[in-house]
Amino acid sequence: MTASARLPRRGLGLVAASLAALVGLSACSSGDTPAAGGQDASAKRTITDVTGKQMEVPANPQRVLALSEQDLDAVLALDMRPVGTVNGRGQKTPPRYLGDRVKDVKVVGDITTPSMDKVVEANPDVILAGGLTDENLLNQLRQVAPTVVTYKPETDWKTAFRTEADVLNKTEKAEAVLADYDRRVQEVKGKLGPNANAEVSIVRWNPKGPGVMQTQQFASLVVADLGLRRPAAQQEPGFSHGAPLSLEALAKMDGDWLFLGTLTPDGEAVQAMEQARNTPAFQQLKAVRDNHLVPVDGSLWTSRGGPLGARAVLDDVQKAMAK
Incomplete structure (x- = not known):
């Protein structure tokens, strides 16, 4: 158009x-x-x-x-x-x-x-x-x-x-906002305990399948600030997400913890994800077996965001992983 x-x-x-x-x-x-x-x-x-x-x-x-x-x-x-x-x-x-x-x-x-x-x-x-x-x-x-x-x-x-x-x-205000974010990062890091060295997977489920978020994407950068690692299969550089994975390749979305969301709360992507969650391949993921699958708002975790979004990601990590 x-x-x-x-x-x-x-x-x-x-x-x-x-x-x-x-x-x-x-x-x-x-x-x-x-x-x-x-x-x-x-x-x-x-x-x-x-x-x-x-x-x-x-x-x-x-x-x-x-x-x-x-x-x-x-x-x-x-x-x-x-x-x-x-x-x-x-x-x-x-x-x-x-x-x-x-x-x-x-x-x-x-x-x-x-x-x-x-x-x-x-x-x-x-x-x-x-x-x-x-x-x-x-x-x-x-x-x-x-x-x-x-x-x-x-x-x-x-x-x-x-x-x-x-x-x-508003440059002075912005620096104060970023300083508050840095303090919040340190606070959450201090609460992760044994999960401080965990591998974290970040995935958006699309209608055609799951896409792993690339290393320079918004939520990926927030997780990196916490010192959390991404799995070896999730080191693709970029600012969005990778190509959709087939059910046979679901192991690439695995990690110690799996943060999984869709852009919208309903629709084709949600239906496709719910169908896949019942498959043996999905149930065999380590994060699923360990009860470390964390449903998240994909409009936050898998899109672009600013300081408010970054703090919301930190809140989700703390709620799921703090010990």
């Missing part, structure tokens, strides 16, 4: 008309509501996004639109309230692990396919565009507000978080 197909039938003309209306509203209300902290709402900063594009952004953003689950996590972790976001990948809602934090946040579409009508209605003053690469879509978003690509596929979550915080002029 082309970017233009994502626009409503009235196309860019509607975007332009809506923008004109918003500009009129802004002109009528300028000076009525000062920026938080008494800062000049019109003040700008120049930043460079991960694609090398320079742009001006508000020095004190008030209306942030987060177009990826990682951007959404970052905005919330920085104690800001986004004016809109997108559904998590493969989901009909924002990431489930964020719970009530996103209860009243307006959804403007799906990840990589936001509705331009809804983007305009959100009236953002800056747009965090996640890892979008569609230049047509990015150009449409730039007509609404400064639009910042905040990460590439290979960008680790901490680097992405620092980029997102810099765009929002």
Whole structure:
């Protein structure tokens, strides 16, 4: 689908008309509501996004639109309230692990396919565009507000978080959040006892079978921070998951502990996983025999995330493995 197909039938003309209306509203209300902290709402900063594009952004953003689950996590972790976001990948809602934090946040579409009508209605003053690469879509978003690509596929979550915080002029807050994460890592490590050297398997079950999460994927990095090891069969570099395993190759998803989830709480992937769990090959896995199979939220463990997601992964590890 082309970017233009994502626009409503009235196309860019509607975007332009809506923008004109918003500009009129802004002109009528300028000076009525000062920026938080008494800062000049019109003040700008120049930043460079991960694609090398320079742009001006508000020095004190008030209306942030987060177009990826990682951007959404970052905005919330920085104690800001986004004016809109997108559904998590493969989901009909924002990431489930964020719970009530996103209860009243307006959804403007799906990840990589936001509705331009809804983007305009959100009236953002800056747009965090996640890892979008569609230049047509990015150009449409730039007509609404400064639009910042905040990460590439290979960008680790901490680097992405620092980029997102810099765009929002919240670098000191971000460093405090990361320091709190580091303290939490040490706390959980201290509670693992004999499991401190365990091999941990992380798997997303897809409709076509289980995919082992690669070593630089989000949850894999959190587990590595804890000093936990991945099994020898799970050393594939990358930022997502490997090819689906056949039932004959299920041994590759084994470990001392197996954290297993699906992106959605129902649907084809869940049905396929439940059918496989009754097979002899699945029942023979060491983690299953030892009662070390841990069902997890795949929208957290097998997608992209930020500091809030990382702490939630730590909580899951502590709950399952602490002795």
